[in-house]
Amino acid sequence: MPSEQITKSGILIIDPQANMAALVAGMLRGLGRRDIREVNDASQAQQELRRRPFELVIIDDGLVKPDAVEIVRRLRVDAESMNRLAPVIMMSAAPDAARIAAARDAGVTEFLRKPFAANHLKSRLDSIAANPRPFVEGGGYSGPDRRRQERDVGTADRRSPNDPDKA
Template sequence: MGAAAAIESFAHWSSQGDTWRDRPVLVLEHAALMRRLLTGALKNAGARTIITAGSEAEAKTIIASDMPGMVVADWRADQTDHRQALSLVKSVRTSDNLAIRDVPIVLTGQYTSRTDIERARDSGASEFLKKPLSTGDFLKRIEYAAVPRLFIKKTRYAGPDRRRKPRDGRDPAFKRKIDVQEGLVDSLTAARNACVALAHEVARDGCQHARRVAISLNRYLGAVREFGPTENEIVEMHRAALVQLEQARDANDAIRISVVQGLEDVVKMRLSRL
């Protein structure tokens, strides 16, 4: 669980005393009316330089060369598949350039669902607005996105810290390392709670191979009676398998099956030793 997590200091333009208004703002929006609305609102809010892009490919080039202080993009842009639609966010969050990696990204979308919003959040988006949007709400979200947050880098997530509010009794089950450290939950229960959340996440995409990974992890955690380095190693193996499946999503099915089968064989062997 916590072994693969690295929390790093937020290191974008704000560390140099700048604000998002002092850096170029990139807008990726195909609809002319919406593009004028967004750029007009940004200018009125004090943005000094606004750059528009016509495609995700162009946006990626602009981000690499101009290192904007804010990115505002239609979440689907020129893509129809939700995986490809979030490729801009993912490419930014996995960049080796810290100034690029940390840039706040505000996504907008007209036809969205709770699942779409969760996908955007889990890809590393800073804020998400549903169209049609008001100028006031838009600028409010821009300011929220600009607030410096820790950058989280884990096996399956890279982006700003998604935790903003103190945990209370209505929150999801305790599942984080900090919950264990504060004595709110034991390590094994936290791991099992995290597994339930993982199963929910992979179910959103409907990938049967990813579901098998979640089932495999649940089977293992349901059999063990304590959680230590050995158990954490198995958890990270499952997370790594999900990353492999994501990277091989366009490969032939035999490759993806081999990833899952290999993982299930390891779990079977480990369970035989209990």
């Protein structure tokens, strides 16, 4: 294995299936990324997250002991973690609405359903780069702002601090 070249834009891929991690790494290399680290279990993932900062974490939902959602939750609440603010893309072969909601509530930034093509991965990377979401904490949640759209409520519907009926 060639020696790792550490850059400021490293990507950590966490997938229990080594062949899938290698496939995702190949897609990323095709998109021009070079500093890619692959790990295949939760303990390796936690070691890597403590070892160096990553620009992005890609994690598979099939991870166990602890599972992927728990790893993301722990990452987001750990004020000492150098990767706490890193965007996280979760991949899953068969997500249901409850699992997607759990991932979102743990602090996952983007979700990617398997199988996917390199252009799907690129669209998630482009979305993260073009629309960075602020990190928020409160009400038992730590992670990227879960709101994805801004709504113009108009002046007629806006609350007024002087009007008790609209406050």
